[in-house]
Amino acid sequence: MTKAFNEPSFRDGVNLMVDRAMSVMGLDEGVAKAIKSCNAVLQVQFPVKIRGKIEVFTGWRATHSTHRLPSKGGIRYAPYADQNEVEALAALMTYKCAIVDVPFGGSKGALLIDPSQYSRDEMELITRRFTLELIRKGFLSPSTNVPAPDIGTGQREMAWMADTYKHLFPEDINYVACVTGKPVHHGGIQGRVEATGRGVQFAIKEFFRHSDDVKGAHMEGTLDGKTCVIQGLGNVGYHAAKFLSEEDGVKITAVIEYNGALINDDGIDIEQLHQHVEEHGGIESYPCAKFVENGHDVLEKKCDILIPAALESQITMENADQIKAKLIVEAANGPITFGADDILRKKGIVIIPDAYANAGGVTVSYFEWIRNISHIRFGRMQRRHDEMRGAEMTRVLEEATGRSVSDKMKNSISRGADELDLVRSGLDDTMRLAYQEIRETRENNENIDDLRTAVYVTSIEKIARSYLEVGVF
Numbered sequence: 001m002t003k004a005f006n007e008p009s010f011r012d013g014v015n016l017m018v019d020r021a022m023s024v025m026g027l028d029e030g031v032a033k034a035i036k037s038c039n040a041v042l043q044v045q046f047p048v049k050i051r052g053k054i055e056v057f058t059g060w061r062a063t064h065s066t067h068r069l070p071s072k073g074g075i076r077y078a079p080y081a082d083q084n085e086v087e088a089l090a091a092l093m094t095y096k097c098a099i100v101d102v103p104f105g106g107s108k109g110a111l112l113i114d115p116s117q118y119s120r121d122e123m124e125l126i127t128r129r130f131t132l133e134l135i136r137k138g139f140l141s142p143s144t145n146v147p148a149p150d151i152g153t154g155q156r157e158m159a160w161m162a163d164t165y166k167h168l169f170p171e172d173i174n175y176v177a178c179v180t181g182k183p184v185h186h187g188g189i190q191g192r193v194e195a196t197g198r199g200v201q202f203a204i205k206e207f208f209r210h211s212d213d214v215k216g217a218h219m220e221g222t223l224d225g226k227t228c229v230i231q232g233l234g235n236v237g238y239h240a241a242k243f244l245s246e247e248d249g250v251k252i253t254a255v256i257e258y259n260g261a262l263i264n265d266d267g268i269d270i271e272q273l274h275q276h277v278e279e280h281g282g283i284e285s286y287p288c289a290k291f292v293e294n295g296h297d298v299l300e301k302k303c304d305i306l307i308p309a310a311l312e313s314q315i316t317m318e319n320a321d322q323i324k325a326k327l328i329v330e331a332a333n334g335p336i337t338f339g340a341d342d343i344l345r346k347k348g349i350v351i352i353p354d355a356y357a358n359a360g361g362v363t364v365s366y367f368e369w370i371r372n373i374s375h376i377r378f379g380r381m382q383r384r385h386d387e388m389r390g391a392e393m394t395r396v397l398e399e400a401t402g403r404s405v406s407d408k409m410k411n412s413i414s415r416g417a418d419e420l421d422l423v424r425s426g427l428d429d430t431m432r433l434a435y436q437e438i439r440e441t442r443e444n445n446e447n448i449d450d451l452r453t454a455v456y457v458t459s460i461e462k463i464a465r466s467y468l469e470v471g472v473f
């Protein structure tokens with residue numbers, strides 16, 4: 001809660017946004033209640049012996065919805081996690097899955113921990129113990145509840161979780177599908193690590209394909225040369241900034257981290273900065289940009305696109321009025337509070353909301369889960385076949401025209417798609433179609449003039465349909 005303005009909690013803020021959408025839909029009150037309520041919340045406390053002393057850890061897993069199974073969502077490790085946040089994030093997962101047609105319910109988990117205080121072996125012990133709690137209480141299995149990485153967790157934690165599940169249920173043929181975001185050699189899928197950032201890029205690219213939407217955000221033309229401020233250089237922020245700058249000509253004029261920000265109006269080389277952070281542990285000493293200590297103020301810097309890719313409640317009623325970006329893309333979950341959302345909309349700032357903008361992660365998790373339960377890598381059966389057909393086509397072309405096709409052309413025609421190509425293509429298609437659906441909802445309803453309400457209306461319509469068709473028992 002921001003002190004000065006007495007803003008609602010994260011969970012209440014999400015519910016208020018949902019209420020706003022439900023009120024324009026005229027949804028049946030009972031169905032609205034069923035959709036909004038959180039199905040189950042588990043809180044666990046468990047002891048682990050660390051350096052000879054017993055420590056007790058607290059964790060949560062909230063299952064917001066089960067209209068589709070499994071319920072899906074990440075697990076974060078953070079020293080500030082709490083149940084309210086976990087419930088808000090689980091609800092967001094429900095709407096997120098629906099908007100991108102991922103046939104899952106919504107769930108989320110958290111462990112109250114500062115991972116920097118523990119060794120690798122200690123983290124493994126704590127993670128395996130937490131996993132046991134989740135499994136025993138029915139909050140982790142390939143068919144009912146499937147975690148994934150989030151803030152403070154990654155491939156390493158997912159591998160430990162999958163391995164713990166496998167040891168308990170070796171007879172479950174689908175054991176490897178009990179979590180997603182695993183390392184590729186442990187049942188993961190190519191492209192999952194970059195997926196959320198890639199999805200943010202695809203969302204922005206699709207937005208820029210609609211010139212009237214671009215105009216509505218007081219911009220024109222393509223992405224090339226647009227300025228962008230990014231908050232958070234974690235997995236999501238790093239990949240989004242890297243792809244937008246390297247592939248689409250976007251100029252990253254500021255990078256905000258928890259302890260300050262870097263500014264360079266000529267653009268920051270994200271890959272170079274990332275390597276600097278790997279080597280020096282932070283952005284402070286990066287030589288090719290100006291470092292300022294009060295990073296939070298840099299959210300207010302003039303730019304075309306602002307991408308908050310860190311934590312929730314970054315743009316609040318305190319700073320919303322000072323924001324000068326034309327387009328805000330919520331790569332993080334809940335970076336704009338309910339009150340701030342209202343201020344920004346009145347200022348004419350366009351927001352591409354979290355439930356859509358960062359859905360790339362869960363989309364590729366869905367691909368990974370399918371790969372796991374079908375027990376075969378995408379492209380394994382048809383890649384060489386496609387290559388042979390391509391080679392045959394170039395041969396026929398050469399014969400028919402009497403001219404030779406260049407080696408470069410031959411390669412591009414005959415190259416069969418590998419798993420990464422297919423994952424990127426599936427993600428691109430998903431992000432494009434979802435945006436088009438959201439636009440249609442906005443266009444067809446005169447009471448909707450923002451993308452967030454359009455996202456919620458679109459996803460709630462799908463969830464409501466599944467409640468109404470199947471019934472409630």
Ligand code: GLU
Binds near residue numbers: 074149359363
């Ligand atoms: N933690 C990610 C999210 O918030 C990914 C969830 C998943 O892949 O299940 O969307």
